[in-house]
Amino acid sequence: MSFDLIALQLFTGLALGAIYVLFAIGLSLIFGMLTVVNFAHGAFYMVGAYVGLFLLSLGGNFWLCLIAVPLIVGTVGLVVERFLIRPLYGRGIDYPLLLTFGLSYVMVELIRIAFGKSGYPFDTPEILQGAVNIGVGYFPLYRLFVIGIAAAVLLGLWLFLERTSFGLIIRAGARDPQIVRVLGVNVSRVWLFVFGIGSGIAALAGLLAAPLQGVIPEMGATILAEAFVVTVVGGMGSIGGAVIAGLLVGVVVSMTSLFAPEMAKVSIFALMAVVLLVRPQGFFGRAGLMS
């Protein structure tokens, strides 16, 4: 086993990790603000891929999808928050979780009605086909592109949260919604917006994953379980934790599929078990958020 092969596999892991990061960051953002564990996040991810497929079949191109898909699915997220999740605030943490779980059933079945039960292949956009030399060997261009997009979204999100006044309100609202409300901010509207952003980013992750894995109605359930591992490892509600843990999980998956392929699916759960034993609140988790 050469060093180059391992380095290439490392990059493959980072590309996979970039998708985990995008997925988990929405989960984390929604949890950090609204204290809602969104079990429908996987469904938003899946719908993102299908909306992309639909737009392409109408003659749209991939670049348009990158903009349109998060906007469309984000709007769906706004509607879901406003009419389904908002009535449940203040009724304990289990209820939004159960509701979003039921919602994911409905969304998956609606997609099955519209597109059928079997999956579709999703072509890599022509301009992103092929491979480039990254010093240690040839690496698929599309995977580099995924890493790049994820980095750009993260940078944008960071700038938005840290440098804009709306971002300031979001961060303050996550700490103490009561005080922010007293200061005259319409917190409900902020929460609405955060849920929209979270589901939009999940949809983008689904679109980016589509050319790598194909599109099936059940694609959301698998990544949801894996994203929970990311969230547990990184620490609930921590965006930095989601980034580091997402990349770590991606690398662990790709490394085990290189060295011990039969363990690839189980390895990340073993990682979670180790983290739970050593540090139950995760890398960056605050102890108070756990209960």
Add this chain to the structure above:
Amino acid sequence: MNELSQTLSQPSVASVSWFDFAKRHRAILASIFVLVFPLVMPFTALAVNILIYGLYALGFNLLFGYLGLLSFGHAALFGTGSYLCGIAIVHFGLPWYLAIVVGIVGGAVMAAAIGALAIRTRGIYFAMVTMALSQCVFYLFYQAVDWTGGENGLRGINVRTIDVLGFKFDFINPLTRYYVVAVFVIMALFMLSRILASPFGAVIEAIRENEARARASGYDVTRTRLITFILSGAFCGLAGALMALHLSIVPIEILHIETSGMVVMMSLLGGMGTFFGPFVGAAVFLLLENLVSIWTVHWQLIVGAVFVVCVLFFPAGIWGTILKWVNK
């Protein structure tokens, strides 16, 4: 959930005496219901399914309804019970009753393993960790093709006759099959009623109501949680073992996330934290599935929507709402 459980568990002063009678003898009343149940069902195989899933929901409800821990990984316990019972029969040729014991023990041991990790976390973390770990169990059984048949499921669990103390019962006959399963379910009902009525049961509910106070009162919260998780695993393992005998095959779908979610839906539909609610929930869920699938293959759409409406408007569930209404 706190306000809900308070209204359900605190006996109201003005409650009528027959309600107290029913509460004290809940296991007997539930058993009588179980015995006459197949006579009112459209077909017996559905009644057997309701019985088994009701038992599965019963085990889940012990953890969620009574202890207050929401697990999203109970398919791992149900499935382990099922697979181990099947493996005991197919690969080791054990008689059916020993295979059931293997299933119960398997469910309990899997619960101990998952519980030991998940119990370190609480609240929503617990739901996430149990779901992730049950996904891990899915892959383990999926990959052990020699033992479990992998994608095709474990086949060849042929139990045709059940012999008890020299009597032989025809297990192919649906009604006999129902009553064989019912015997186990009734034993489980009595066992659960006994557990809940014991001082240990009181500690379980005390932890749900106020963990800090239970801890301050000197109870070992962590150990109680783990023991309850293991008990829940034993009930679910039994349900899984009966499922293996009933289907005579263990499909890999038994370990899917959907099987974990189904039991959550059943418990909530019926009424969590109530003794008989899980059975009501299982019955309503499966009847709904059967009725809706007559006119559309997309029954999950309807069932999911009903569930969403239930969470929004009837959080006490069907049985819980009836109990509240009777209790007034």
